[in-house]
Amino acid sequence: MRWIAALLVAVALCGTAQAATGDDRYGGTLRLITTAGSGSFDPQINYTERYWEIFQAMYDGLVTFAKTGGKQSLTIVPDLATEVPKPTDGGLTYVFHLRRGIKFSNGQDLTVQAVVHSFRRLFKVNNPNAGTWYDVIVGGRTCNAHPEHCTLPGVVADAASNTITIHLRHPDSEFLDQLAVPFGAILPADTPDHDMGTTPVPGTGAYMVKSFNPSGGIVMVRNPYFHQWSRLAQPRGYPDQIDYSFGLSPEAQVTAVENDQYDWMFEDVPADRLNEIATKFTRQVHIHPVNWFYYAPMNVNIPPFNNKDARLAVEYAVNRESMVKLFGGNALAKPDCQILPPEMPGYQAYCPYTKDPGAKWSAPDWTLAHEYMKKSGMIGQHVTVITEVQAPFRQIGIYLQDVLNRLGFVANVKPISSNIEFNYIQNTNNKVQISITDWDQDYPAASDFLDVLFSCHSFRKGSDNSINISGFCDPAIDDEMAKAETLSLLHPKAANAIWAHVDHQITRRAVVVSLFSVAKLDFTSSSLKNFTFSGEYMFLPQLAVVK
Amino acid sequence: MSDMTANETLAPPAPGYWATAGRKLVRDRAAMISLAVLVVIALLCAAAPWYARHVSHTNPFQSNLSGTVVRHGRTMEVLGAADNPLHLGIEPIGPSWRLGPYMLGADQQGRDVAARMLYGGRNSLLISFASAAVCLVLAALTGILAGFFGGWVDRGISFLLDALWAFPVFLLAISLSVVLIAHGIDFGLFRLDASSLSLPITIIGVIYVPYVARPVRGLVIGLRQSEYVMAAIGIGAPAWRILWYDILPNVISALVVFAPLIVALDLLTEAALSFLSIGVQPPAASWGTIIHDGESLIYTRPVVAIAPGLAIVITVLALNILGDGLRDALDPRAKLRN
């Protein structure tokens, strides 16, 4: 019988051993690669996807988007707050109860003071959206005018009850979204009030920065003071270490991931490698739709596109399926006629600019296009298409030039450096007639596309930051959008209906040529398992299993 | 009474310098083959419109993304979805390797690569020859002036050459490409249009001037010490005479050696600059822009990048062999000794 006892002991030991280590998916080093860093590493300043994707694992806001896959990833869950508050006072007041026992990666405790300080700091460090998002907080506009003396009375802390109360100037259905993005990160109360540049700031997240070299890369390790309080808000993370290296071109990145030298690449896979990875590494290719579209804004204030018929001619002539081909095929992009992308709340399929107008685009209508061209009287006009040097913008620009030439314009295309193109096309001093650019969401709200891109106050003459590139301004549409925004807090369905209506109206005005909406392709190595894609943050590195 | 003197009956008059050179050249088989190759390339490029209309039946400057072509009896898409489980990616049609549409396949806009190669050859050859001419003339001028006169002239010119060689040409190119976006610049006398070829010709011509000017300067410094120049100075010959009869022929001989190398470098620089959109504008082609297009097709349709590269290699080879032949035929040492 002794051997039975021994066997039982062995089994028991195995059992406890298993319980002690738990899930053996934890551990290992995740290796990420990208071409270069992207600016300041300060989470309240950096506005790039590249760093947002890792900030979400290092920092926490009062609330956050659920860090998981599928539709749930677009819901807001409580993070440093114990629950997502419902606003009171007709939407003007939010009360957040702060969790206890959370520490920063430098050992400091999370206190209500840190929260207050972080909100004030948004204004003091010139957060890009301090003047557009966060000025809804009472005292925000004064802070924008005089950041050095910013007291932000709208954010009130109560150490005794461990709560923070935020007062808004008017109800804002997107306020929680704006707290959930990395800009809303809560930083230690003693964080200096200037751009931290290349010095990482301690956070409450599951990971912290061990070393940061702006030209070499970032090494992140587990935050020793972290304990998981919410699987959805800030998961513990499987890898023990995350290495984010800089310095390879996208072509080289693809080869490196194929050779299992890196686990994931940030850049898009170049079009000529798509067939290769889809054939030889099919299971390592992941495709997910995102709210991101490519479009060609037309300047409605200068010739020739101040003439609506000329704009309509272009809308009917562009073969959107050809554009999709230039992007990489139907698996990655869908022809688009309207502004809102398919996954956006308020989306109702609508396409007037095709052979059989209805919900979907089918084919260009050259007969109609030529008719509009003749009516416009713009035949023979010189047009310059401004686009970016990098793929696929350059090729899309060349194709658009071809379309314009066939319509009767005298067109040429000018690809310029990707780094200046985006600001160049916004500045009215440059008299850009038509350009190619793209737009992706900050968070899933229709206003992020319609209001930001088409409202009158997004149009600023002579400024490098005038995101309403076409220069379109219709106060009636602005009023309708304002109505939708007020309604969205308490009556989202009604608001969505209005957003759909606004979308269709702007589409009919032919202010921009919508080209296609895209899906994100991620290419991972054979060592990476459990690839998780969030609709807000995209690839979630902390949920990848590399052991 | 006869006019002929005793001397004149002794030997027939010697053939002239150029006749001798011409005869030597014709006997150089390699040089003649190269000349033939260059002529063929030039003729092919000249025949570009004919090729586009009658052989490829396409307009090489128009996108053809949704077009079709008949091959082996089947109708195929010019840009078709790649064949893989995820239907990911688009592949331009491959080369047919026989005379007809898409002999070398299509590029990512669906245009016929072979037709574009011929049109591209026109622009590439024009740009490289013109800029080489600009470079050699300027280099000869600066090198001779600096080497012959020395002193402050030399110092000034050397300073300019150093500054030029150290100058970040790519920055200038990026900046110019943005400034010239729609309008070009007005210089009063002439207009520099965004699509004008004089811009790449000037830029490429000027940047290699120091490369040639410095050896020319060194050569001229050496020549100035030589006996016959010293002798000429000694008898009081004016500077321009010495420059024209003694210095210049030797410099020309050196330039003839450099010329094909500079044309080669210029062809390659054109490829690099076309990457920054200076020079040949879409939808026009040059071998450089086709290499640029081909770079993003390297894994699927490498022929788009290889064909213009090969064209450049063959042209450069032919130019150099011809150049060698020319140099041997024109050897000024032979002239001086005769």
Added chain:
Amino acid sequence: MLGTIFRRLVHMVAVLFGISVLVFLIFFATPGANPAARIAGKNASPQTIARVEQQFGLNRPLPVQYGLMMKKIFITRNLTSYVNLGEKVVPQVFRAAPVTLSLVGGAAVIWILFAVVIGAAAAAFRNTWIDRLLMVLSLIGISMPVFWVGTMANLFTQGIWHHTLLFSWVPPLGYIDFSKSPFGWFKALIIPWITLAILYIGLYARVLRAALIETMQEDFIRTARAKGLTERQVLLRHALRCSLVSVVTLFGLDFGVLVGGGALLTEVVFGLQGVGYLTYQALETLDLPMIMATVIYASVFVVVSNAVVDILYAAFDPRMRLRR
């Protein structure tokens, strides 16, 4: 002697000043280059942009901005990038320098060696098939664009044939520090060395051959032959020495430019983060401080190498000594 050195120094400072002013002016003349909007971030309000401008001194007159920038580069050495906010550009350039030096130095050794051998052999066997073959190979080397050769090299060594015995030793693209692993450093650089050297072997072999042939017709060579020296001795001891002048001139120019960051396309294709790579990135992102730092760095090398070449002139060709 001291006079020459002093003059050279003044010359160098003048060149640096001229270039830096030009770069500065070109940058600010480029529409869209003003970094304030890019630093402020996507869709920032006008107030935010105004504050950024003030912070970075972008609203001050150009000469003042130029002066401040020069002070920050040379005196206080804390000039920071417009793109990687907070990162000091001068230390970054110096960190990248050894990578470029490794790439260019190794390639230079290879190309000088091969060029001398090929050029001398071609001249010695002048007009035979050996000469023709070597010259054709040299020409092929000159005619291939460097970035194309690099892309092809990667296609084979990293992609198609990476798993075969031939190329499985090739490490992933990027630089391996010599202090971390000398063997790794070598393995990572061998393919880039060959890629970069191919162009210059071709160029230098041809120039050397032409120079040798010219020299072999000089009178003093005839004297050497008359003295009874063998052809090989004549070639190696007398002719080669004089012909190296033109090679040295070119080498001075090329090496100076390459070490200063001229091999940028090679560095980019192989993922080697040297000075050329930094220059390329700076131009792509229009990062004026980094552009300025790399341009000045490059100019210093060019001017210094030109000065060195002039000195070597005198050493190689005794006739030069007469003049100066």
